[in-house]
Amino acid sequence: MPQAVLLDISGVLYQDALPLPGSVAAVEALQSKGHPLRLVTNTSRLTAVEIHRQLTGMGYAITPEQIYSAPKAMRSYVQAQGLRPYWLIHRNLQEEFADLLEQAEPNAVVLGDAEERFDYAHLERAFHLLLAGAPLLAMGDNRYFHSRGALRLDAGPFVRALEYAAGVQALILGKPSKEFFAGALEELGVAASDALMIGDDVESDVFGAQQAGLLGCLVQTGKYRSGDEGKAPGALLAKDLAEAVQRFC
Amino acid sequence: MPQAVLLDISGVLYQDALPLPGSVAAVEALQSKGHPLRLVTNTSRLTAVEIHRQLTGMGYAITPEQIYSAPKAMRSYVQAQGLRPYWLIHRNLQEEFADLLEQAEPNAVVLGDAEERFDYAHLERAFHLLLAGAPLLAMGDNRYFHSRGALRLDAGPFVRALEYAAGVQALILGKPSKEFFAGALEELGVAASDALMIGDDVESDVFGAQQAGLLGCLVQTGKYRSGDEGKAPGALLAKDLAEAVQRFC
Numbered sequence: 001m002p003q004a005v006l007l008d009i010s011g012v013l014y015q016d017a018l019p020l021p022g023s024v025a026a027v028e029a030l031q032s033k034g035h036p037l038r039l040v041t042n043t044s045r046l047t048a049v050e051i052h053r054q055l056t057g058m059g060y061a062i063t064p065e066q067i068y069s070a071p072k073a074m075r076s077y078v079q080a081q082g083l084r085p086y087w088l089i090h091r092n093l094q095e096e097f098a099d100l101l102e103q104a105e106p107n108a109v110v111l112g113d114a115e116e117r118f119d120y121a122h123l124e125r126a127f128h129l130l131l132a133g134a135p136l137l138a139m140g141d142n143r144y145f146h147s148r149g150a151l152r153l154d155a156g157p158f159v160r161a162l163e164y165a166a167g168v169q170a171l172i173l174g175k176p177s178k179e180f181f182a183g184a185l186e187e188l189g190v191a192a193s194d195a196l197m198i199g200d201d202v203e204s205d206v207f208g209a210q211q212a213g214l215l216g217c218l219v220q221t222g223k224y225r226s227g228d229e230g231k232a233p234g235a236l237l238a239k240d241l242a243e244a245v246q247r248f249c
Numbered sequence: 250m251p252q253a254v255l256l257d258i259s260g261v262l263y264q265d266a267l268p269l270p271g272s273v274a275a276v277e278a279l280q281s282k283g284h285p286l287r288l289v290t291n292t293s294r295l296t297a298v299e300i301h302r303q304l305t306g307m308g309y310a311i312t313p314e315q316i317y318s319a320p321k322a323m324r325s326y327v328q329a330q331g332l333r334p335y336w337l338i339h340r341n342l343q344e345e346f347a348d349l350l351e352q353a354e355p356n357a358v359v360l361g362d363a364e365e366r367f368d369y370a371h372l373e374r375a376f377h378l379l380l381a382g383a384p385l386l387a388m389g390d391n392r393y394f395h396s397r398g399a400l401r402l403d404a405g406p407f408v409r410a411l412e413y414a415a416g417v418q419a420l421i422l423g424k425p426s427k428e429f430f431a432g433a434l435e436e437l438g439v440a441a442s443d444a445l446m447i448g449d450d451v452e453s454d455v456f457g458a459q460q461a462g463l464l465g466c467l468v469q470t471g472k473y474r475s476g477d478e479g480k481a482p483g484a485l486l487a488k489d490l491a492e493a494v495q496r497f498c
Contacts (some may be wrong), residue, residue, distance in 0.1 A: 115369055116369045116370065117369075118367070118368070118369045118372070119365070119367070119368040119369065120363075120366075120367045120368065120402065121365065121366055122496075123367070123402060123406075124401065124402050127393070127400070127402055127406075131400065143413060143414050143415075143416070144286070144376070144414055151376070151377070151380065152373065153369065153373050153376055153414055155373060156413060156414070157372070157376075157409075157410035157411065157413050157414040158410060160409045160410055160412075160413040161406035161407060161409055161410040162406065163409075164392060164405060164406050164409040165392050165393055165402055165405070166392075166407040167392070209449045
């Protein structure tokens with residue numbers, strides 16, 4: 001039995017804005033068993049407050065503190081390192097980072113899923129800062145995501161563009177980076193080897209968690225595709241979150 | 250003695266809009282010796298007509314037909330393959346591709362140095378076409394270029410972004426691709442082994458040419474940096490175009 005549980009959100013708790021069958025009850029069961037819990041996500045289009053509002057709207061009984069998002073991990077890192085970033089992030093996050101946005105002389109570049117702010121002028125500004133030695137930080141390097149039936153470009157392609165242009169490598173502060181899983185576990189005060197990560201993305205959620213020392217569990221909902229389990233040897237497998245919680249928690 | 254000569258333009262013929270010392274006379278010498286000649290460039294911000302206008306303005310006695318540019322290579326390829334591309338190119342090239350621009354159902358994506366047209370909406374449109382199976386074609390994959398004292402993002406970073414997003418590999422129809430050098434030599438009717446490529450970019454011009462079967466010559470002007478010759482073993486080396494022509498042509 002794990003001492004703490006990390007859950008991916010999209011494709012595990014809900015799909016197309018509707019909770020997946022049995023998932024609300026499964027989270028309730030985890031909470032009532034007293035498992036320290038974090039919902040972990042790379043989403044950088046929404047604030048934690050908005051994610052919380054959406055999940056409670058679907059019936060999930062969670063607190064805002066139980067959401068550990070890539071933007072939250074980025075804030076901790078930036079403040080711990082005393083960085084003054086140039087922020088290339090979504091307008092929805094402006095409020096969350098309001099106290100850190102204005103930097104007279106940026107010495108870092110932070111990328112989220114900036115959507116239409118990924119344009120030539122903003123990318124060139126970031127490129128010049130990278131050439132001057134600023135580190136490149138990103139909230140995930142996902143290729144794309146599903147939204148209302150369409151695939152949308154995520155931050156990953158723009159991370160690759162800037163890495164190639166400036167000849168640098170980004171530090172990713174989202175799944176599947178070890179730093180990200182470690183940050184979530186630090187909040188819970190639990191060692192990686194005592195924690196279970198449940199997700200539908202075999203690479204980012206499951207294999208990433210295994211690489212960070214956690215136990216991984218792949219659920220066959222969301223973006224799961226038949227055969228994915230082969231990419232994370234040793235991972236647990238469950239049909240959905242309800243079964244995963246029932247069998248492994 | 251080579252039967253044909255290919256010359257890079259920027260950094261070999263001119264720098265900062267001024268002809269390099271001895272280069273005008275060197276091109277004159279090549280022409281008077283009767284060497285079949287092509288000026289080869291990945292520039293996709295300018296039409297061949299405009300490049301010709303600039304070079305003749307600097308005193309170069311060349312014809313428009315002697316310029317072999319990545320856009321020209323792209324046009325040949327697109328027409329030979331009967332493709333209907335979605336064009337993500339610079340506004341300066343709109344005129345050059347006017348007869349091919351409007352495509353009702355694009356079945357290919359063509360990238361040049363599109364400058365401010367590299368925005369989220371255009372890239373996402375290209376991404377969706379790639380997911381539907383359209384091939385990705387690019388006029389070079391250069392990281393950046395110098396312009397009026399500043400470094401500007403070239404097409405390469407956006408090629409990488411789309412390759413990563415869609416999980417595809419681009420066909421590059423500019424230096425250093427074999428197809429590009431072969432296209433220039435085909436116009437001249439000369440075999441690769443009988444041709445000499447002179448350039449200042451050790452990777453794109455010189456090593457690329459060597460890989461395509463040409464003899465390569467690196468000149469120590471333009472973007473040349475001390476030690477570059479180590480990256481193209483077997484290449485000829487000259488201080489500038491004047492010396493290269495005098496010694497090797």
